[in-house]
Amino acid sequence: MSNPDQIQRIMFDELDIRGVVSGLQKTCHDCFENHDYPTAIKKVLGEMLAAVSLLSSNLKFEGRLILQAQGQGNVRLLMAESNQDRDVRAIARFDGEIPADASFSDLLPEGQVVLTIEPDKGNRYQGVVPLDGKTLAKCLENYFISSEQLPTQVHLASDGEAAAGMLLQVLPAEGTGEEDWDRISHLASTLKSSELLELGNETLLYRLFHEEQCRLYEPDDVQFKCTCSRERSLASLKLVEKAELLDVIAESGMVNVNCQFCNAHYGFDLTDIEALFSDATSATGSKNVH
């Protein structure tokens, strides 16, 4: 496959085009292992993970990039996110039977894809990607062309166990070189999903662009890493009525919160809940319950 669990930028000498290729193997395994996902869900989530890892290569600040897909069918939510260090995670919410051969558009009838960029400091940006392409890759291409006027080509592939992706995009600079883009995008359009999953990055580059002046940058690692924490789990309980939480504690002694991404378990006792709803912001002195 593309170099597993790495992203690698592609540099075209003297062309205003950027490229990046990503491969996820252990990352997919780690994202999926705590969940009993049907194959079709794993394939689409794999593509979404590959997509956020590609898009994170352009994050120029500390923060998160989140891709969410919602539809009116059995699949309520698919979500994948990456931070600037390419720590990625993903989640799916669905009901009932999911056919093994269901495609992205089958899974999300009347759906939409939302791309959120959330800096740790500064304003959140959100763009809605209409689900007007048959594939996630087509949706993202349409998004970049319509909202940012940047000719873009996206390839995503996933077999449910591993995923890979490639993104090529005109740099938002002088806007020169339409012929260059036509040539490069034409060459890349011959890429097959099987090649993306099976070929290493050097081979892939040679296969597509051996007549071009281009090379690969040093790779960066991609990994599954959940950003949940005890503090954030406790803070999320602020959305619940205090009386309701006190009832739970009266009944079972603890309020238990499970992280939906990594299954980490956080338990909160009366002291924690009192502290949460008082002015005190810290919840020290309490312990993790496993």
Ligand SMILES: [Zn+2]
């Ligand atoms: Zn977690």
